[in-house]
Amino acid sequence: MNSSAFDALLGPADVRELAAALGVRPTKQRGQNFVIDANTVRRIVRTADVRPEDVVVEVGPGLGSLTLALLEVAERVTAVEIDDVLAGALPTTVGARMPERAERFALVHSDALHVSELPGPAPTALVANLPYNVAVPVLLHMLDTFPSIQRTLVMVQSEVADRLAAAPGSKVYGVPSVKANWYADVKRAGAIGRNVFWPAPNVDSGLVSLVRRAEPVRTSASKAEVFAVVDAAFAQRRKTLRAALAGWAGSAAAAETALVAAGISPQARGESLTVQEFARIAENRDAENRVTDHRVTEHEEQAQQ
Template identity: 60%
Template sequence: MAEVRLLGPNEIRALAAKLDVQPTKKLGQNFVHDHGTVRRIVATAKVEAGEHILEVGPGLGSLTLAILEADARVTAIEIDGRLAEQLPQTADEFAASVADRLTVIHEDALKVQDVPGEPVALVANLPYNVSVPVLLHLLERLPSLKRGVVMVQNEVGERLAAAPGSKVYGAPSVKAAWYGTWKTAGLVGRKVFWPVPNVDSVLVGFEAHEELPGDEAMRERLFRIVDAAFGQRRKMLRQALSSVYGSAAEASAALEAAGLDPTARGEALSIEEFIQLAR
């Protein structure tokens, strides 16, 4: 492992004061200051020396330094200009021997279309307010991502990893399943953050499918069906999908043709059944 000093509570507050950063709910900023937590994320993601890792929302650099400590290369996407400018300086100070392995992109992750160098894994403490849109966007745009571990709000993590029939199974569950398999990997206490959030956090890991279930046209069609199916959860699929197929009768015919029950509800269908319907 590389010789790296990690950030603790004092360093986090000092950096925030230096930059005049007041963590905002708008940007979903909660900075991790616990060494054990960031090392746990890196270990759970099975980061190996030499790998190219993508990080989103590095903030003040707690997790970034832990990834560098594992001798990996890091491309970090940061929307806050002050934080993006400071991060290389923090790496120079706390991880001098491996600071050149860090690349910082000052950009909104939702607008990123490509990341040079084809990162193989996503390891991130995702901003709570945009975690699902960011995940889905990056998985769509960056097919080089084969696995990852992200820290998200507990409720969001449970939705991503939910199975059909679960109360929290919904559109994010199905859309995430298009790209790979997902599972929760343990809760994270609130006290490891500054400021302390009002919600619990969880680690969620994913493994990308070797091949996607279909092409881009299929994905768009599937996602449109999924949005309609869960847009009115209490309605039967023949009614919920009437806007997609033109009428409840046509939706029923499509469902029956796919071997599905028109009176079922969206939460009963697996990703495979939604794909069957989209085809």
């Protein structure tokens, strides 16, 4: 990479100069921490396996540090930014620092949680330094709304990264772990130091890689039905599934019937189950009714004999 290309990226002085010119101070309310290190954003792009043919969507681009690094490689980048000032300034920054790629950039001024469509071709990758306070909801919304996204790399709080990538049986395995696994194979993809941000956060950051499943989870239950089981199981994670799912199923007995029908011990806990097992439970929610109906039918047949 030649030096002129490197100069197009934002360094610490560039970030502070841009922020000062815009009157911007990063806010905790929106979980803003701007990356000030060009080597870090290049590393993120490499780790994300961004390819020349990729259409990348970025959430929370801020002042444009990662945006510019993505534009160096990808065919097209669409950034989703909620902040009025930052959204207004980003196209100008891209045009000034990377004019030859500016036509490949698009800005969507919106809350990412409410985005339902993007301009141009369907996105193939999601790469983002996600605002820490809404990282998981934004990630799940984007994966659900844009099934064309095949590869994702997000930078989140280290603790959140651990939860997203956790396997069944882990102490931090929970709702984010299961729901992310509904869409993709998930793994930790590295750590990011605090000193590459401005302002430096008081927590560590981690990279999480998500590669969409070649085959979706096979189930007759809907995503909403499966996620309802997941939410119920972890709302009272210290309880057995028989007790934790009582409200979801209508009673502890109904929950036990559904669990047995799904081939899962009623004494198990949510943190031991895979997303496929949660799906099996969702499929068997009406197992008690089926058992009752079967018994009624048998009784009627016996009465007729």
